[in-house]
Amino acid sequence: MIGKLEGEWIILKDDEISLYEHGGYGRPEGETLKLAPEEALYLIGRNKIKVENYTFTSLLSLFCKNSAFLRKFLVYRDIRERGFVIQAGPHDFRVFKRGQKPGKGTSYYLIRVLSERDIVNFERIIQEAKSAHNMRKIFLLAVADDEEEITYYEIKINTPPDGGKPEINEKIKGTVYANTVLIKAEPDSVFESSLYGKRFDKEHRALSSVESLYLIKRGIIELESKNACEEFYRCALDSDHELKEKLAVYTDLRNLHNIPKTGYKFGHHFRVYSGGKMHSEVLVHALREGETMPMSVISRSVRLAHSVRKKMLFACVNKDSIQYIEFARMKL
Structure with missing residues (x-):
């Protein structure tokens, strides 16, 4: 089977449609079959x-002018070799259940490809997770x-x-x-x-600034004056950017009848208890609007959790x- 390079696509004649019918490769278009770069390289590599x-190497060099191409090809190859049919888009790829393919099944996963050094934009990830959820x-x-190993994370919108x-x-x-x-x-x-807080002595409990501000706002704790409340907030804000x-998330978790405590020992803002359980089940890290984070940092967080x-x-x-958005490592 011999194809021609046209732009970013590899075009095969219609008599090669069996690649699509039997393996889910490419997309029929008129009297031709169009292969995406990842599909074509994979098929060349398998002769x-x-x-x-x-050749395989010269075509790889051509496509790698796009710096993101190599990792996308590695993901494509990994998914194929696990027995799934995979096609381009939406996001980067869509993947069918084992035994299913285009025309005879529906896609099950939507995949976005990143490198370990990429900076994750949470707003974008949230929108893509919502889009995937809406499409079921x-x-x-x-x-x-950097050693060409692939790690998969399931991303879910997950309110406690x-x-x-x-x-x-x-x-x-x-x-x-x-404070x-x-x-x-x-x-x-x-x-x-x-x-709330921690035992300070036989008669007192010591509350953190977040706990105190939450209870002050609810009218549970009364300080000596309104000025004392405002001064306490200013001092706490000066010492914690x-x-x-953190206060917004703490308040929300308490409104959901959960118990958030400091998650410092785990490298995050809160560990969260629910239902009277003895051990926390969730780690929560608060992010301001528009904040980003390196994928390597997220990976360490998920591994520790x-x-x-x-x-x-x-x-x-x-x-x-x-x-709230959950990152969870998974095996396909």
Whole structure:
């Protein structure tokens, strides 16, 4: 089978339509079969076709003028060799269930290809995850590392469920010490059972700035004056440039009746408890609107979360809402 290069496509005559009918390669167009660059290179490498005036290496060199091409080809080859039919777009690729192909099945995965050094734009990823969900597809990131290994991540819009822990309404006096507020609370108080703060001494609990500000806003904690509240917020903001996003996410999690506690030991903002469970099940990292993050950092976060049996959620804070997005490693 001999094809011709036309632009970015490899064109085969219509008598080669069997590649499409039996293997799901290319797309019929009139009396020809059009192969995407990844498809053509894969078939050349398997000695299924040839391209006039090109070898595998010369065609690879041509296509690699697009810096993203090589990793896309590596993903295409990996998916094919796992027994799936894969075609270009939407996103970068669509993948069919094993045993299914174009015309005789529907695509199951939508895949975006990245490298380990790429910067992830969360707003874009959220939109692509929503688009995949609306099309009833599973959205994956396929990340190629510097040694040409591929790691797959399932991306889901995943708001934490109601944690079942009712909020407290008991009012209490608070005293500010730097970025901490002390409240007088007995060991069996509702503040302890709701995991607010940490025991400071026999009579007091020490609350973090985020916990304190949340309870001040709800009218649960009363400081000596309105000025004291404003001054406490200013001092807390000066010492924590992520405070606004953290407070927004903390508030949302508490409104969902979950219990967020610091996630510092895991490298993130919060570990989250729900339903009276003894161990946290979720790590949450708050992000301001438009924030980006290297894929390598996300990879480390997901690996750590999985190693301690937790989900990894990133909470993207917008003006009117908070969008939670889950990254989870998966095997195809």
